[in-house]
Amino acid sequence: MNEVPTASDLEARLRQASSLPEALDASFDAFEAIRRAARDCQDQVPELFAAFMMTADAAVDGREALTPAPSLPLTSGAEPSNAGAAPADASQVADALTALAAALRDRLTDAAVRADTPDDRAACQDAAEAAGRICQLMTR
Amino acid sequence: MTVTPVFGEFLGPAGDHITAAVSFRGELPYDAQCGVVGQLDRLVATLARYLADLPDEPGLARRPERNAGTRNVAARLALGRAAQSLHHAAVGMADAGVGRVHPVVGHLSAAADYLAAGRDLLQTHFFVDPAGSRTDASYWAPVITSGPVTAALLAELADYARNLAPWIASQSGARRIGWGKLTSAQLALRSAEPWLQVAGTAIQAAQRAHYPLPARTLLAAIPANAPPPRQPPIPGEPVRELCERTPVTAERLRYAAFTLTNRARWPTTTSASWRRDALASAITSHSSELILRTLAERAGQLGLEADLQAQLHTAACGMAQAWKAWRAVTDWWDVITTGHPRGARPTPIAIEIGDLALPTGRLGYRNPHWAPAYGNASLIRDPAGLAEAPGDVITVLAAVHHAADAISRIATADHAAVLDAAGSQLYVPTRLLPENYDIPHPYAPAPRGYADALLAAYDTAIDATTHITTALDDLATAVDAPSSVLAAGRQASAAARHDQHRQQDQHWASPPHVLAPVPGRTEQALRKLQIRDPALLLRAAVIDQAAHDLVAEATAKAHSRDRVTRSISRSMPGIQRRAAGSPRTPADQPAGVASQDAPRAASRAAHQGPSQHARPDRPALQQCSHGPHSASHR
Numbered sequence: 077m078n079e080v081p082t083a084s085d086l087e088a089r090l091r092q093a094s095s096l097p098e099a100l101d102a103s104f105d106a107f108e109a110i111r112r113a114a115r116d117c118q119d120q121v122p123e124l125f126a127a128f129m130m131t132a133d134a135a136v137d138g139r140e141a142l143t144p145a146p147s148l149p150l151t152s153g154a155e156p157s158n159a160g161a162a163p164a165d166a167s168q169v170a171d172a173l174t175a176l177a178a179a180l181r182d183r184l185t186d187a188a189v190r191a192d193t194p195d196d197r198a199a200c201q202d203a204a205e206a207a208g209r210i211c212q213l214m215t216r
Numbered sequence: 217m218t219v220t221p222v223f224g225e226f227l228g229p230a231g232d233h234i235t236a237a238v239s240f241r242g243e244l245p246y247d248a249q250c251g252v253v254g255q256l257d258r259l260v261a262t263l264a265r266y267l268a269d270l271p272d273e274p275g276l277a278r279r280p281e282r283n284a285g286t287r288n289v290a291a292r293l294a295l296g297r298a299a300q301s302l303h304h305a306a307v308g309m310a311d312a313g314v315g316r317v318h319p320v321v322g323h324l325s326a327a328a329d330y331l332a333a334g335r336d337l338l339q340t341h342f343f344v345d346p347a348g349s350r351t352d353a354s355y356w357a358p359v360i361t362s363g364p365v366t367a368a369l370l371a372e373l374a375d376y377a378r379n380l381a382p383w384i385a386s387q388s389g390a391r392r393i394g395w396g397k398l399t400s401a402q403l404a405l406r407s408a409e410p411w412l413q414v415a416g417t418a419i420q421a422a423q424r425a426h427y428p429l430p431a432r433t434l435l436a437a438i439p440a441n442a443p444p445p446r447q448p449p450i451p452g453e454p455v456r457e458l459c460e461r462t463p464v465t466a467e468r469l470r471y472a473a474f475t476l477t478n479r480a481r482w483p484t485t486t487s488a489s490w491r492r493d494a495l496a497s498a499i500t501s502h503s504s505e506l507i508l509r510t511l512a513e514r515a516g517q518l519g520l521e522a523d524l525q526a527q528l529h530t531a532a533c534g535m536a537q538a539w540k541a542w543r544a545v546t547d548w549w550d551v552i553t554t555g556h557p558r559g560a561r562p563t564p565i566a567i568e569i570g571d572l573a574l575p576t577g578r579l580g581y582r583n584p585h586w587a588p589a590y591g592n593a594s595l596i597r598d599p600a601g602l603a604e605a606p607g608d609v610i611t612v613l614a615a616v617h618h619a620a621d622a623i624s625r626i627a628t629a630d631h632a633a634v635l636d637a638a639g640s641q642l643y644v645p646t647r648l649l650p651e652n653y654d655i656p657h658p659y660a661p662a663p664r665g666y667a668d669a670l671l672a673a674y675d676t677a678i679d680a681t682t683h684i685t686t687a688l689d690d691l692a693t694a695v696d697a698p699s700s701v702l703a704a705g706r707q708a709s710a711a712a713r714h715d716q717h718r719q720q721d722q723h724w725a726s727p728p729h730v731l732a733p734v735p736g737r738t739e740q741a742l743r744k745l746q747i748r749d750p751a752l753l754l755r756a757a758v759i760d761q762a763a764h765d766l767v768a769e770a771t772a773k774a775h776s777r778d779r780v781t782r783s784i785s786r787s788m789p790g791i792q793r794r795a796a797g798s799p800r801t802p803a804d805q806p807a808g809v810a811s812q813d814a815p816r817a818a819s820r821a822a823h824q825g826p827s828q829h830a831r832p833d834r835p836a837l838q839q840c841s842h843g844p845h846s847a848s849h850r
Contacts, residue, residue, distance in 0.1 A: 104647060111550060118543070122506070123595065126499045126577060126588030129543070132550065133495050140488070140556045143645045143658045150646055150656065170590050213589045 083109075083176040090183045096196060099187045100148040103203060104139055106180050110173055110210060111135035117169050124166055131173065131213045138180070138206030145199035147191070170214045177210035219464060220444045224436025226334030227372060230327045234259075234376055237323035238383035244320065249401035250309040251321035252387065256380070256405075257299065257306035258328040260412065263373055264295040266335055267419070270366065288370070291418035293757040295377070298411035305404030327376075340441035354441040355474045355625065355709070362708035364431035370423035371432070377416030384409040434708060437701040443471040449574040451585040455602060455612065458575040462615040463699070465571045466622035472564040473622075473629040486557065487642075489566035490630050491549035496569040497623045497677070498542035499588055501535055501684075503573070503580035504616045506596050508532035510580070511609055514599035518606050527691050528613075534684040535620075541677035548670040552642050552662050565626055576619050579612060614699035617688040621702050624678075624685045631674045638667045736760025 086109055089102035111132045118128035142148055164172070181204050188200035244252060267288055341357040342350045352358060359365055388398070388406035398406065444464050453461070476485070512528035515521075578586045579602065583594030603609045643659035644666065653660060689703035735743060739756035747753065 108648075115547070115550070122502075123581070123593045124590060125502050126573070127590045127593060129495060129499055129546065130588045133491065133546070136491065136550055137488070139645070140553060143553075143647070144556055148647075148658065150658065151651070152647055212591075216590050 083172040086176055087179045090179050093183070096147045096187055096191060097149050099183055100142055100145055100196075100199075101152065103180055103184055103187075104142050104148060105152055106176055107135045107139040107142070107203070107206070110176060111139070113169055113173060117166050121166050124170075127170075127213055128166075131210055134206050134209045134213060138203045138210070141202035141206060142199050145196050146193055147196050148199075167216065170216055174211055174214040174216075177207045177214065180204070181207035181211060220439040220442055220467070221337065222436065222440075223334050223337055223438040226330045226337065227436055230330035230334065231372070231375070233323040233327035233330065234379055237320050237327065238379050240320045240383075241386075244318065244387060246399055246401070248318035248321055249387070249399060249405075251318060252324060253302055253309060253401045253404050254306045255321055255324035255328055256384070256408070257302040259324060259331065259376075259380075260295060260299045260302055260408070262328055262331045262335060263376060263415075264292065264299050266331075266369065266373055267292045267295060269335070269338070288419065288422045289761055290757075291415050291422060293761060294411045294415035294418055297753075297757070298408040298415060301407035301411065302404055305400060305407075309401065331376075337440045338438065341438075352478075355470060356438055356441065356705070358709040358712040359434065359705045360438060362431075362712040364704075364708050364711075365435050365438075367423050368432040368435035370419050372435075374416050374420035374423060377412050377419060381409055381413035381416055384412065431704055431708060434701055434704040437705075439467070441471075443468045446568065446571070448571055449578070453575070453578065453584065455579060455608070458579050459611045459615040461575050462572070463618040465568065465575070466618040468568060469565055469572060469622040470625050472568070473625040476563055476565065477629040477632060485563050485633055486560045487549060487552065487554040487637075488556075488560070489563040490634055491546065492562065492566040493569055493626055493630050494542050494545040494549060494677075496573045497627065497681075498539050498546055499573045500569075500576045500619055500623060501539035501542055501681075503576040504619060505532050505535035505539060506580040507576070507602065507612060507616055508535055510597055510599050510602050511612060514603045515609055517599055518603075518609070520606055520609065524609075524691075524695065527687070527694070531684065531687045531691060534680070534687050538620075538623075538677070538680040538684050541673070541680040545670070545673045545677050548666070548673050551644050551648055552666055552670055553644065553659070554637060554641055555643055555659055565629075569626070572619055572622060576616070579615065610695050610697045613688075613695065614692060614697040617685075617692050617697065617699040617702060620681065620685050620688050621699075624681045627674070627678045627681050631671075631678055634674060635671065638671060642667050642670070736764070738763075 086102065086106045090099065090106065093099035093102050114128045114132035114135060118125055118132065184200045184204035184207060188197050188204060191197040191200055270288060338360055341352070341354045341360055343353045344350050384405045388402045388409055444467055446468060447461055447464050449458075449461065508528050509532045512525050512532060515525045515528055573588065574586075577588065578584060580586075580596060581594040582597050582601065583592060586592050586594050603612055640661075642662040644662050646653065646655045646658055646660050649655070649660055685706075688699075689706060691697075692700040693703045735753075736757065736759075738759045739753055742753055742756045
């Protein structure tokens, strides 16, 4: 059994973020939480090895896209996101990651529209694309 | 399916056309004789070029591999003489009716075309700089210069020459004009034939003496140095097509790996590409483990040899080690990065390595639309669905072998690039570091331990990949799989590299020395004595060539010593003053300097009377070594 990241907490942070720095902060943590969850699951079911490996990689892509964004705070504003995770099997983890990635994609797409600087905008667009890929990879 | 042309596609037809030409037993009409001379001129000249491509440098130390240029000097001289005879005649006949319509002329023309095209194909694997130095342009280059491939090439050339010579002999006297005289074409053929016969014998002798294990299959498999067209996987392909696709993708990746290693190092590559390569390597190796386990099971069901089942099982275990090692590399790339520079583009490998992971996954899993996504996940294939018949076991094994080989080469290329970057271009996002790191920047230099751990993970992955590639080499060779050429190429290339390292102080790749186009002193002496025996004339030519090479080597060495002496004199004024006040001794002269290297015993022997010069078993080289000196004293 694995641990479902507190996807709802992260989704809530994404929804509640009122500024671009807050949205980027929450997004970075969400990508990192997805990466960790995917890594935890990748060896559990041989048939899903490739899917979870690809998901972790896409999460790194999203995180790397956000890292140079000028509006991203240099330190995280929250505790590690999967601290209170609950046990789950691979399918539950996949569902949670799909939902979280969808929320990420939507929030980042919106942030890209509202971003003032080209670098923030590009970072949001690239990260939204990575979140969209995670959705596709984890959808059952 | 479009694939890159291979040398065998030229070699085979060339031999077939020569065989067809020499099977003609009739009497050629005059215009066909002229056509034959013209096409033989082209053909023999091409054979001579093949031999001239073999490295040859005066003074080269003995080497077990690829010293064929020196070893084939007799053959090259003989072919040169044959080409000379034919060319003079062919030029004179250029405007005459060339009889191209005659089948024999057509066959010879086609053979010359194929051989010329084949040589061009081999040459694509080398760069030649303006000074004539040759460097590798592909991973096939060391295979081409290896002993076994050289042997195979020499054996082919010898066969051509030996097939042509007796036929030319039969044609050179077959038709007479008027007063019993031979035609000019027949005279040319008669003049060339003995040289061609001698060349064939000399090439064969050189091959048998120095390269006893020709690798004809490997020679024939050498592709042109151009990647085959990309063939992205198509969902739903059956096993056979997946197996055909994999070697093509693997070859493209091998080509890209060589290119990146030799021409496009950091900083054009970012960690995103290396991360993608490691990811695809892990997924491909994971699928490959499943395939090998399924094949082992199927081999048992089909009643194939127990050894094969055991080898497949062992290979599967090795593949498991490989994917776990690659997974560890991806773990480190989760936190280490080169940054995310705008405009950075993935490498060709990173773009296409997914083309390797997809068909491998579709071979391993039951879903013909398999993709590395949850929604496309699938159960493992049934053994019978993967390999229906025993031959299918080999076909699938070959696909896995190709994939592993490509991953192995990519790993080496990426490791070298990461090693370059490890010094100062690896970072971690500051947000991932512990809070006590107070760095006002999105990225911080990767702690030394991170870079070391990443490189150690690469080392482990490369070891595991090398291990499994070697195991698959052995397996493919044992069952004579189509991919066994990979194993043969790796062995040949390793032998060539080993030899190259031993000879690295010597510039073996310098342009081949020029063979004397006209008869030398010794050969002229024999001709004055009306000697026409090609064997004797060839020995004389070899002696002249050896003398030429010796003088060239001594002159080069003397010039080199002069440069060193001048350099020392400039740095040590005392020596300079003494040298300035002293008469120049004979030992200071270039020839004198060179002679200091001569063994003293040989020098003494030279003064012990004429009997020492007249040893019948080695007269030529001893006498010729004195020739230039005696000439200079006259």
